[in-house]
Amino acid sequence: MATIQSKITNGHKYWYIVESRRVNGKPRPVVLEYLGKADDLLKRLQGLRDSLKLKSYSHGLVAKLLQVASELDICNVLNGFVHSSKEYTAEKPIRNNMTAGASLMLVAIGRACVVTSKNGWAQWARTTSLEYLLRTNFSKVDSQHFWDAMDAFPVEAIESAERQLLENTLRHYNIKMDSLFYDTTNFYTYINTTNSRCHIAKRGKNKQKRMDLRKIGLALVVTKDDMIPLFHHSYEGNMNDAKVFRKVIEKIKNRLEAIGADTKSHTIVFDRGINSKKNIELVESLGMKYVGALTPFHHKSLVEEASTRLEETVVNGKTIMAYRTFTNIWGRDMTVVVTISDKLKEGQIRGIHTFLASCDAAISKINRMLSNPNSKKTESRGT
Structure with a gap:
């Protein structure tokens, strides 16, 4: 919770908005805003109506993702597998007051919201309410920050962490x-x-x-x-x-x-x-x-059989044309459904029209060349 505190410097009293935060596990006062002297603050408040500036932040999606991450205990799960192999870093390093697990979670939240590079992550994050929600500052977060977090997470631990997160998901949500x-x-x-490290x-x-x-x-x-x-x-x-x-x-x-x-x-x-x-x-x-x-080209007889037996079938409230039969495929009896994809059909028809249009353009060009015997292309062909 933020409080207003004063500090006397050179006989003058200055006011600040201060909040207590944990830094490396210890409570520390963190200055959120410098307010200045009482007279200066009064002038600012009196002129607030004229000088007021508003700035909007994206909040809903990042807040919900943070809530889901908390429910699934993502940070703790990931941090349980963190083990840095670098001699000059701690086994479970903390960079910019964030654990490796928290860093990996945040970059995943960023990818879920918008496609951005790791180097551009902080710039995107400052357009959201993440700094306020997490009570931290992202000014020093760059691509190296995330590379260090990834480097501290062993590759062989990915499968186990993924399985544990999935188990947490299934416990909290009814997933079909x-x-x-x-x-x-x-x-x-x-x-x-020449990079031989990536195989x-x-x-x-x-x-x-x-x-x-x-x-x-x-x-x-x-x-x-x-x-x-x-x-x-x-x-x-x-x-x-x-x-x-x-x-x-x-x-x-x-x-x-x-x-x-x-x-x-x-x-x-x-x-x-x-x-x-x-x-x-x-x-x-x-x-x-x-x-x-199945590939229609390899099963032409089945396609021909279905072409005269397609019937209207309702699937998820949508009517499609389909044919269902029981036949032998690769030495085993299988149920086979032949259907027409309207989306694929439309795409193929567009492709045909595009091809015909290009043919018409080519024919028109040839006609223009033939109708003008003085053109260079016509002369070069001896017409």
């Missing part, structure tokens, strides 16, 4: 886990070619078309309704999706069992990039239920 979505993505980086950044095809840069892959398993991540795996950027799936599917099952989930009552859903005979056999050998996707 009957349907789980698995997917992969990748991110290009600016890690130098998973590899060159390969990526969605951003930056094949000249080293990239890192990320596999995620999330719940259907709330998109709560239950499992993650970072992997080499040049690994294909099917190979990654074979590497992690057993780990996914182990994670589900570790948090008390019955894998026989859960269904894991993955796209056609994962689907293969070997992967299906592996999932079935683990006793897991699954939903995959």
Whole structure:
């Protein structure tokens, strides 16, 4: 709680707004605002109406995220695994009056609110009520602050910390886990070619078309309704999706069992990039239920069969065209649903119109060239 206190300097009394805070575990008076002499303060108050300035701060989202972080005990969980290997730092270092766990939590809150770099985090934070809510100052928080916090958190502890946080989440919230979505993505980086410390950044095809840069892959398993991540795996950027799936599917099952989930009552859903005979056999050998996707090109007869048998079906209040059958896929009888994606259909139609428009433009250009025998292009072709 803030109080107004005075201090006499050179025979003059000056007033301050002071608050007691803990600094390195000890209570210390912290000056929040210098008010000056009584006469100066009176003049400021009298002229307040003319000189009043207002500034707004983003509050709701950061306040709610801090509340959730407190409920899940994120700081204490992370700090329980912090162990700095640097000789010149404490085992559990504190930087800018913040523990490593608190720093990691805050950078996660920042990423949940807005996409910003670690170096730009403090600038963003000062547009919110975080400094007020945490009773601290972020003026010295830079990218090095977060790098030091990350460096103090052992890589081998990530899985255990993730599992503990997930267990806390399931205790506090009713998370439905009957349907789980698995997917992969990748991110290009600016890690130098000569950097041999990072082993998973590899060159390969990526969605951003930056094949000249080293990239890192990320596999995620999330719940259907709330998109709560239950499992993650970072992997080499040049690994294909099917190979990654074979590497992690057993780990996914182990994670589900570790948090008390019955894998026989859960269904894991993955796209056609994962689907293969070997992967299906592996999932079935683990006793897991699954939903995959097939490539229409490899099942033309099934598509032709469905084209005349599509029926209107209501799914989540939306009417779609679908065909359901039971057929043999890769030597095993499976239920197959063929449906038309309106979004994909619209995109394909737009692509066709775009292609036709480019063809019309090319034909018009040729006609203009042919109609003008004096043009340079026409002469160069001997027309």
